[in-house]
Amino acid sequence: MSIFADENTKVVVQGLTGSQGRFHGLRNRAYGTKVVAGVTPGKGGSDVEGIPVYDTVAQAVDATGADASFVVVPPPFAAGAVLEAAEAGISLIVCITEGIPAQDEARLFNQLKRDYPNARLIGPNCPGIISPGKCNIGITAGEIALAGGPVGIVSRSGTLTYQALYELTQQGIGQTTCLGIGGDPVPGTSFIDCLQAFEADPETKAVLMIGEIGGSEEERAADFIASEMSKPVVAYIAGVTAPPGRRMGHAGAIISGSQGTAQAKMEALTAAGARVAKNPSEAGEIMVEVVKGLA
């Protein structure tokens, strides 16, 4: 099995007619994902290599039965696009847009929570979700993933998500689902949401978690691992050498005062029983041992 997305997931790409939307939407389809529609206001009735384009998500859902959305639109329009998907009844919304204002994101998160509690937002500012061999929604290069499990991957950073997939695939370890939750301060889906889903998924036997400096989501995940997880967790935290007070690219990646250091996160995860690697390759090596021990 996989979490959140599988071979039956039907995807509408919001922004399919843009250059990024087209490139990645078609790549997702080539991977085997059921990309059933595109949405671009004003371009309804056209198509992108056979994928029908609609003016609104609601029309796309009516015509194709899409239940997931891939949002690839610029920052000023991203929050509106996510809400439009939720309003149209889409249950899984993957938003890769980087650079959405924090106030828009905070409002978006709480509006989804209040008005559309059944819609799951992954991102923004994330690489998306891939359930290898079944479905790839987002910008991950599908060829670096390996189907068949038994490891689930959750990561706050985009490129480190790829690195994690690559390390496991190199070691011959497959993945059930791999998702990036995004590096922004208010992600739609948290580490804990993913750990919970992996814990409940019978095919996922172990979890690789990739965090980074800033905030306290990794510490909260550590609490969850300690109290709720029976499956082994291997973790890696980026930013050990990051200087305090400097925002390392992601809006969320900043050490302020004693808060959010890589050291504190690594200690919390170790104390929770996770095995903490000092770089992505080591995370892959540790996972080899963990998977061998699963028997």
Add this chain to the structure above:
Amino acid sequence: MDLFEYQGKQYFARFGIPTSPGGIADTPEEAVARASEVGYPVVVKAQVKVGGRGKAGGVRLANDKQETRSAAEAILGMNIKGHLVRRLWIEHASDIAKEYYASFTLDRTAKLHLGMVSAKGGVEIEQVAAEDPRAIARLHINPVEGLTEEGARKLVEEASLDEEAKDQAVAVLQALYRCFVEGDADLVEVNPLILTVDGRVHALDAKVTLDDNAAYRHPEWEEYRATELEDEREKLAREKGLNYIGLDGSTGIIANGAGLAMSTLDVVNQVGGSAANFLDIGGGASADVMAAALEVINTDERVRSILVNIFGGITRCDEVARGILDALGRVELKAPIVLRLDGTNAEEGRAILADHLSERLIQETTMLSAARKAVEMAAQASGGAR
């Protein structure tokens, strides 16, 4: 982007938050001129983006021309925690009866806005927070609903502000919240928010951090951007649309994505090297951006090797490869490049570079081996010393 106090106060004024009359001065003469405009006594305040300037002697009271001049002379050029004072804010001195504290920020854990108010404002607020956390009233605000007058009053009541300050404080809090939300700030903080002897509540200081992601809808921020004192390398990088932070090691780092860039720094450190910078070319970087990144790194005299670590997702490796060739054709790079390419269009990217590999452009297959190679080359170029 952090604002200077005077900019924060100008920003506050847009939202109707009361502040003292004042003006900026870059020389003692200007300071005297501003002082006579706002009326004595005045406070001469160092404009630096760092806390603790009062304790460092960067804030002085002046009662006349002579005192203003000597205060300005003393403070201009002062080094406060590594920040050089180049500008002063001169404002009419207030008769302070009470010092409060007020702020709004995002509570990332609760995913809600957080308002904080205390009757114990002033320079020791951090100590108050640590020793007497109950002296700070806190209120979570749902961003969808916003701060109501009722919410603002609750904060003011719980903080036990003085009776005569309450109504004005409620109004100030509502204006401050508007500044936070409509002004697209990550943080707005007033410490102290004062009650004057004649019963007025206003902001005596202003700490504002703006959300860079919202810059597109705030053309008025351009003037704040203009006063940012940046490292030359950082300025050049920003003009090129790159996310760059200067560090002091000898291996230049270019990676796509903040996480991978941070991880690359860590790995360079683990194999015994030191990073000269953090540079994230972002998602979907074009050949132009990649070339610009190399140009920025090339301006850093300390760089002895350049590690390019790319794992393509939205970024396409063929574009990265073209950018490297473009940069090699455009500028003479002082340091050799060690390159690792994986992910989207990696094969196309490697094919583009295949005929150009040399001792100055080395390809490695993994992040770890590339880091080792880059650190080794940096050590060699520095004659064994790093």
